[in-house]
Amino acid sequence: MRNVVVKGLGFILLLMFTVLMRSPTTQAADIQVSAGQSIQLAIDQATSGDTLIIQPGTYTESLTIEKAITLRGEDGVVLEAEGEGNAITIMGEGVTIEGLTVQNSGLNKTDSGIYVQEGSNHVIKDNVFKDTMNGIYVNKSQDNTISGNQISSVSEHFSNRGSGVFVLGGSGHIIEGNVMMRVQDGVYLESVSNAILRNNQALGSRYGLHLMFAEDVVAEENHMESNITGLMIMDSKRIRVLDNEVINQFHVRGFGLLIYESEDLLLEGNEIRQNSTGLSLEKTVDVEIRRNIISANQVGLEFIGQNKNNIFTKNNFITNIVQSKISNNEMQLDNGEVGNYWDDYSSFDITGDGIGEETYKAGSLYDQLLEKQPYWQFFFESPSIKLWSQAESFFPSISADVYDVRPLVEPVQLADDAAVGETSRDLGVLIVSLAFLWFSILCIWLGRNFA
Amino acid sequence: MKRLLSVLLISVIVAGCSNEQSFEPVEIDPEVDVCEVCNMSVSYHAYATQLYSKDGDVFLFDDVGCMFEYIDKDQQIAREDIEVQYVRDLETEDWIQIENAYFVYNPDFWTPMANGVVSFKSEEQAKEFVQEQGKGEVLNYDQLLEHKWGWEG
Numbered sequence: 001m002r003n004v005v006v007k008g009l010g011f012i013l014l015l016m017f018t019v020l021m022r023s024p025t026t027q028a029a030d031i032q033v034s035a036g037q038s039i040q041l042a043i044d045q046a047t048s049g050d051t052l053i054i055q056p057g058t059y060t061e062s063l064t065i066e067k068a069i070t071l072r073g074e075d076g077v078v079l080e081a082e083g084e085g086n087a088i089t090i091m092g093e094g095v096t097i098e099g100l101t102v103q104n105s106g107l108n109k110t111d112s113g114i115y116v117q118e119g120s121n122h123v124i125k126d127n128v129f130k131d132t133m134n135g136i137y138v139n140k141s142q143d144n145t146i147s148g149n150q151i152s153s154v155s156e157h158f159s160n161r162g163s164g165v166f167v168l169g170g171s172g173h174i175i176e177g178n179v180m181m182r183v184q185d186g187v188y189l190e191s192v193s194n195a196i197l198r199n200n201q202a203l204g205s206r207y208g209l210h211l212m213f214a215e216d217v218v219a220e221e222n223h224m225e226s227n228i229t230g231l232m233i234m235d236s237k238r239i240r241v242l243d244n245e246v247i248n249q250f251h252v253r254g255f256g257l258l259i260y261e262s263e264d265l266l267l268e269g270n271e272i273r274q275n276s277t278g279l280s281l282e283k284t285v286d287v288e289i290r291r292n293i294i295s296a297n298q299v300g301l302e303f304i305g306q307n308k309n310n311i312f313t314k315n316n317f318i319t320n321i322v323q324s325k326i327s328n329n330e331m332q333l334d335n336g337e338v339g340n341y342w343d344d345y346s347s348f349d350i351t352g353d354g355i356g357e358e359t360y361k362a363g364s365l366y367d368q369l370l371e372k373q374p375y376w377q378f379f380f381e382s383p384s385i386k387l388w389s390q391a392e393s394f395f396p397s398i399s400a401d402v403y404d405v406r407p408l409v410e411p412v413q414l415a416d417d418a419a420v421g422e423t424s425r426d427l428g429v430l431i432v433s434l435a436f437l438w439f440s441i442l443c444i445w446l447g448r449n450f451a
Numbered sequence: 452m453k454r455l456l457s458v459l460l461i462s463v464i465v466a467g468c469s470n471e472q473s474f475e476p477v478e479i480d481p482e483v484d485v486c487e488v489c490n491m492s493v494s495y496h497a498y499a500t501q502l503y504s505k506d507g508d509v510f511l512f513d514d515v516g517c518m519f520e521y522i523d524k525d526q527q528i529a530r531e532d533i534e535v536q537y538v539r540d541l542e543t544e545d546w547i548q549i550e551n552a553y554f555v556y557n558p559d560f561w562t563p564m565a566n567g568v569v570s571f572k573s574e575e576q577a578k579e580f581v582q583e584q585g586k587g588e589v590l591n592y593d594q595l596l597e598h599k600w601g602w603e604g
Binding site: 157158159168184190191206212213228232234252253258260261282 | 481482483485489490491492493494495496561564565
């Protein structure tokens with residue numbers, strides 16, 4: 001009897017299972033779309049979960065997607081929007097778009113290659129955007145992934161271009177591995193929370209990454225080069241800027257990093273090299289800045305207005321033309337234990353703990369004069385200014401007091417791989433010298449034998 | 452020859468002196484012009500504003516909110532030292548003296564510094580904009596002076 005019940009139950013379960021498997025709603029189909037057909041027509045006929053595989057060719061149309069489908073372009077699929085509005089508009093949940101070349105959107109401010117109007121969990125990856133006003137515009141939606149795209153805007157002055165990825169509101173986005181060239185801002189985040197910007201490249205644009213009213217954003221391992229400003233953080237909170245390269249922002253108004261009216265930030269492991277101004281902080285509170293390289297900038301570090309609690313530790317300030325330009329209230333830069341390496345610092349380390357005995361003073365009276373009389377830049381490094389600065393250092397109370405009590409006498413060894421490189425070079429030297437040694441012994445031995 | 456030269460020189464000097472200080476709005480060059488307050492390039496023409504001091508110095512802003520922040524919060528210039536302030540008509544981008552302009556405010560309107568205030572030449576245009584957008588509150592200059600800005604927090 002019991003056996004029968006068990007068998008019966010098993011049969012019923014099996015039946016339910018097969019019925020579920022057969023259910024048409026769970027069966028996702030692959031639909032082929034080939035050149036000459038309309039992608040929009042295929043989208044209209046598809047059901048959620050379907051994948052549209054687009055065959056190579058140029059498709060002249062604009063698309064609207066409202067269901068959870070995947071659009072996958074084979075190599076050489078071009079979507080041409082003919083200068084009208086958005087090429088693709090996305091609504092609903094879980095739309096995936098990959099492998100398309102999207103070109104020629106309209107020229108209004110919000111016109112885009114892909115316009116995400118609403119929804120969540122959309123994936124936009126490995127697409128190419130050409131001559132689109134904005135590449136991807138994400139309006140108030142959640143948890144989208146934007147990765148591996150190549151974006152360039154229209155060939156206009158940057159004030160008439162759109163951004164690579166423009167995100168307005170919403171949260172939880174991951175923006176990773178995109179390359180943005182000649183756009184307005186590489187990635188623009190406004191009123192966005194919980195976003196990750198990783199491994200993106202922004203080149204030849206206005207601002208590489210631009211954060212406004214953003215909260216809880218991580219920007220890591222991005223590469224910003226030859227923009228007006230590499231990374232612009234404005235009115236934002238809880239931002240972590242880690243291991244980025246910010247190079248060659250040499251525009252007359254150029255900055256490596258410009259941080260304005262923000263609070264609770266961490267800047268760690270960044271390389272800020274060859275910019276007009278490397279790092280500028282204005283009206284910014286509670287910033288931890290550690291283990292960065294700030295080198296070869298025209299101005300290394302700039303403070304404007306009232307900053308509070310900006311803690312600098314183990315940074316290398318090297319070969320900046322002007323190390324720092326300070327117009328600020330009193331502030332101690334080090335954390336009381338360890339400070340930074342400033343290559344214009346000269347004092348002695350008597351105690352041998354790697355920390356100079358004299359306090360390093362950032363900025364000078366000259367900086368404050370420059371702010372009021374910009375033309376006095378003419379006297380930069382002139383004997384009179386040098387004499388003045390020297391005299392002033394004997395009466396430090398005159399100038400703005402921004403100082404490092406624990407300056408380092410040696411540069412900080414930042415990258416671990418640098419140390420690895422050094423040991424391997426040592427090994428190389430050892431092998432070569434051993435070879436030479438053997439060779440000379442051989443010569444001596446041969447010489448003796450033949451003599 | 453000497454007389455000719457001196458006549459020329461004097462005429463140049465006189466011409467230089469007779470040149471009155473002009474308070475006409477300056478052309479914006481987005482390549483180099485940045486907002487006096489927030490450092491952003493003045494890229495969006497329609498939202499740009501400018502202010503002349505009585506001394507003839509001109510200051511540029513990317514958002515009308517930044518101009519008010521410059522005066523009221525940062526106190527970089529006293530109101531009695533201001534000669535003239537200009538804003539732009541959102542549609543035609545013509546410069547208008549701020550006292551003659553009408554404004555529309557809604558926190559959802561996009562402006563460069565998220566202040567949500569846009570400006571128009573006439574009250575009718577401002578009202579039209581409100582109708583178009585389905586939201587927004589029309590303000591004249593006196594009402595704008597009372598407006599509570601985002602940066603007042």
